[in-house]
Amino acid sequence: MALVSCFVSYVNHRYPGNETQISEFLLLGLSEDPELQPLIFGLFLSMYLVSVLGNLLIILATISDSHLHTPMYFFLSNPSFVDICFTSTTIPKLLVNTKTQSKSITYAGCITQMCFFILFSGLDIFLLTIMAYDRFVAICHPLHYVVIMKPQFCCLLVLVSWIINILHSWFQSIMMLQLSFFTNLEIPHFFCELNHLVHLACSDTFVNEVVMYIAAVLLAGGAFAGILYSYSKIVSSICAISSAQGRYKAFSTCVSHLSVVFLFYGTSLGVYLSSAVTPNARSTTTASVMYSVVTPMMNPFIYSLRNKDIKRALRRLCERETVKVSVVLRLRTCL
Template identity: 75%
Template sequence: MDPGNDTGTSQFLLMGFSEEPELQPLIFGLFLSMYLITVFGNLLIILAVSSDSRLHTPMYFFLANLSFVDICFTSTTIPKMLVNIQTQNKVITYEDCITQIYFFILFAVMDVFLLSVMAYDRFVAICHPLHYTIIMNPQLCGLLVLVSWIMCVLNSLLQSLMMLRLSFCTQVEIPHFFCELNEMLQLACSDTFLNNVVMYLAAVLLGGGPFAGILYSYSKIVSSIRGIASAKGKFKTFSTCASHLSVVCLFYCTMLGVYLSSAATQSSHSSATASVMYTVVTPMLNPFIYSLRNRDIKSALKRIVGVQVM
């Protein structure tokens, strides 16, 4: 190992999107606006679900959890970037970087788990409607969320501990706006083979597994919808899972697009720009997708803001 490497005193530089001074106010304003919309929109969803007794169902319970995770997910990266722009200081300490990696992985994987749990909820509601209240009881819903949290915490802890075994050269420049795991592994001065094995294995098991569950659930849902005789009945049934399907497509397509494009171009700057889609844009759009396509959510939101609902 290079004797100049010193993990304990390392400081990293988050290079962000641009070093042009005239672009910094524009970038700051844009990301501050998106962050505030994300937090405010998701808080409204949580408030609507918690305040309206008609929304105390498994589907909206999972939606409230998803909104909470989206707030936390965005909060792991954007505030630090905004502070760096405002103070014109790109430094992030080694400890803060490891902490950011831990929480980013935690909430990103939790997003995936919640989307798969919500797909299972829609599968039971459409394919087994007569047994829905029995199967999706409060105990099972709570257990699904609890197990998801436990698995995500353990995975994040493992990934973070694996990072602690690596050494980094001092003043490493990170061509990103946050400490992204794969980017950090490429910048390490020591051997990262074991880290890569653990990272890709976790991606297959904790990313591919839930995605396979979502695909299976929707294959069964489509089969059930095709068995409905009337076109009106098909549309009404499909509309109950349209919002969730939109969010799944948005989240997975943007995430896959980021990593496929970065693998093809080998450009860290392009990867950082593309990462905005699933780290910022997707959590920001989720409340709009669910509120605009869901009559119950719209009614609850109108009651919160004091608009009379007919």
């Protein structure tokens, strides 16, 4: 937070045109009914804990089991880490505000939250595209899979995704810092979302909107086009397989990834299409819970329920930890 505050001060000094005097925003949240606040707190705390625990188990399983040290599970552990960060960007602040009956978030805190939300949502999109490419190589070029998907190349893909999205989130934050706002601004959302902040500015937002939509088309649209291309080739290759068992085996490796793609893109696209019709509608805020909270929570279940390797690794991990706990208890008893 101190780093971002310094960054905000630097930009305000570097660009005199930024005359923002606002010190904080007000996050209206999901509901202003006091009777619903305990329910909202309990519900979101439960979803947050399930999301963090589920994704953490996926990461621990892939690290602890040597059989899962493959490109497919390396790419699977990365979205799990990103999802933990993604939910941690918004839910803790919602929980604090709900518990303390406060709606405020500082200007620097709001820009920080927006910056990290853009970063981790963009990483989710890029990693889904990389996973689609991994399945494309595995199914369409199985004999060259080991040669193409080398560890160095896999790390390079993830590194490039991080660099692109860090630059994108940083650039959007700089653009946002050029805008001026009135005081006591109310954000009809439970977190600082780029589109809402742009619409609340009192200065000219034409450049910001152009940059925002161009970035959405190039990054999200380009990534989605990559997923569609990969799966068009995958479907062609699966159809060319002669045996029904072979087709089923090839397709089963893509089911989990496809489910996550449909869930993430379906919910996020639905939210932004509805926000174009009713920008400040409470229903849009509620619907955004689907892609920002529910989807990261569901991903570990989607990836593990249909994956025998993950279930086997989780079972071994639990057995190993159970043995450690029993040994520690016995030692304590002896002492």
